[in-house]
Amino acid sequence: MRLIVGLSGAxxxxxxxxxxxxxxxxxxxxxxxxTGMAEKMVEIETSRSVxxxxxxxxxxxDNSDFTSVLASGGYRTMGMVVxxxxxxxxxxxxxxxxxxxxxxxxxxxxxxxxxLVLVPRETPLNLIQLKNMVTLAESGVTILPxxxxxxxxxxxxxxxxxxxxxxxxxxxxxxHHLYHRWRQDF
Numbered sequence: 430m431r432l433i434v435g436l437s438g439a440x441x442x443x444x445x446x447x448x449x450x451x452x453x454x455x456x457x458x459x460x461x462x463x464t465g466m467a468e469k470m471v472e473i474e475t476s477r478s479v480x481x482x483x484x485x486x487x488x489x490x491d492n493s494d495f496t497s498v499l500a501s502g503g504y505r506t507m508g509m510v511v512x513x514x515x516x517x518x519x520x521x522x523x524x525x526x527x528x529x530x531x532x533x534x535x536x537x538x539x540x541x542x543x544x545l546v547l548v549p550r551e552t553p554l555n556l557i558q559l560k561n562m563v564t565l566a567e568s569g570v571t572i573l574p575x576x577x578x579x580x581x582x583x584x585x586x587x588x589x590x591x592x593x594x595x596x597x598x599x600x601x602x603x604x605h606h607l608y609h610r611w612r613q614d615f
Contacts, residue, residue, distance in 0.1 A: 430505070430506065430507040431459065431460060431487065431507065432452060432457060432460070432507050432601065433506050433510070433538065434448055434449060434462075434512075435464075435509060435510065436467035436482075436511075436512070436513070437463075437514055438465070438467050438469065438518075439470070439551065440474065440513065441512075442470040443586075443590055444550075445482075445512045446485070447590050448594050448597065451598070451605065451607065458488075459488070460490060460498075460506070460534075461488070462489075462491075462492055463479075463482075463483075463489075463492060470513075491530065492529045492530045492531055493529060495533065499530055499534040500533045502537040507543070507601055508544030508545060508546070509538040509546070510597055511545075511546070511547050511548065513548055514547040514548050514549045515551075516549065516561075518532065519558070522536070522545075523562075524561075524564075545569070547565065547571070547572055547573065548574070549575070573593070573597055578592055580611055581609040583608075592607065594607055595607035
């Protein structure tokens with residue numbers, strides 16, 4: 430199967446890049462859609478180019494192209510993840526405001542009852558953001574904050590990133606060895 434990977438403009442773009450790397454290594458197809466701010470975050474937060482990030486995906490889709498297969502619920506996927514997920518993107522999904530392809534793909538994922546995982550990286554959270562998260566959770570969305578555990582004694586930033594990517598993969602039932610599970614593998 431395939432997974433839709435959305436990258437939005439929050440800080441923490443490394444989570445999305447690492448997800449694409451892992452999916453590529455696991456030979457799981459990915460459909461990538463990035464917002465304009467996500468592209469800027471690649472430039473700001475990493476030493477990679479946007480083109481290098483796109484090369485990690487099986488297919489890339491223009492965020493303004495509503496003729497893309499991602500705009501149809503008939504395009505079968507194992508679900509969708511948005512990481513990082515900006516509060517703007519989260520709010521758009523929560524209120525069904527699908528004015529770009531990333532939001533439309535999330536809307537289709539919801540209406541087809543496929544898993545949708547949002548990885549917000551904002552902190553602290555205000556009441557509006559929390560209410561949007563509750564709305565989404567009540568609709569079946571998994572809210573997976575970028576808050577790594579420390580029980581496995583991470584030693585690098587890569588370990589922290591892998592923990593969040595691994596927790597995300599767990600939601601989709603994808604086997605991986607990105608982190609040590611609680612009381613296992615020690």
